Amino acid sequence: MPDQDTARVRTARSGTYLTIRATGVLLAVLALGHFGVTHIVNDVAATDSSFVARRWSSALWVVWDALLLAMALLHVGAAMGAVVRDHCPGRGARRAVLAGMRVLIAALFVLGALTLVVAAG
Template identity: 60%
Template sequence: MDTVEPTTTRTDTRTRTRPGRIGGRSFLIIRGTGVLLAVLALGHFAVTHLVNDVAQTDATFIARRWSSALWVVWDGLLLVTALAHVGTASVAVVRDYWTDPAGQRRMLAALRGLLLVLLVIGAVTLLFAAG
């Protein structure tokens, strides 16, 4: 019986923009921020929804809470950790699945710009509303 060889071969056209240890570091950052996010988000949820009555949560409650340095730092860590987690995971997805190097660079630049805008908005909110 004759075997039929494929007439075309698949070539991988994807290129890595930064070969090396970026995958391992990304893996650790995503896992580490995920664990930290679980603690921070569950603590935030517990204080906002379980310890206090949800009906009592208003601007006065937030102002009282943000008058404490603990909660300003807590919410700041929550913001930075969430953005680091989402940003690192999004960069990994773009690098893994976006095959066009120029398009990949544009998408990563747009992603970094969006993350920076979100960080600035969150930081301004925390600093001026809490201050």
């Protein structure tokens, strides 16, 4: 049995490692694009709610911001999961913390997605 547990942990760690790295690369592109359009291409003083409304009238920017939200939450969820798996003693406590984190991340995603959908209308 210990060999199966060790293999399962190793597989989970490699999946987590790849998830953190892949989402990190995507976040770099998405966040820099967001920053560039919001703060460099456009005048910062003109960045107000009407700017966001105009931007979200385009499906491209709604998808861009939804991907940014999803990748950020996936990135932080994978990283926090790795920390919990490494440092939380006891299997039951670890499962409870991971379940709570999943609920929190799902709630944050739903809240962000609802904001995008309602605002983009």
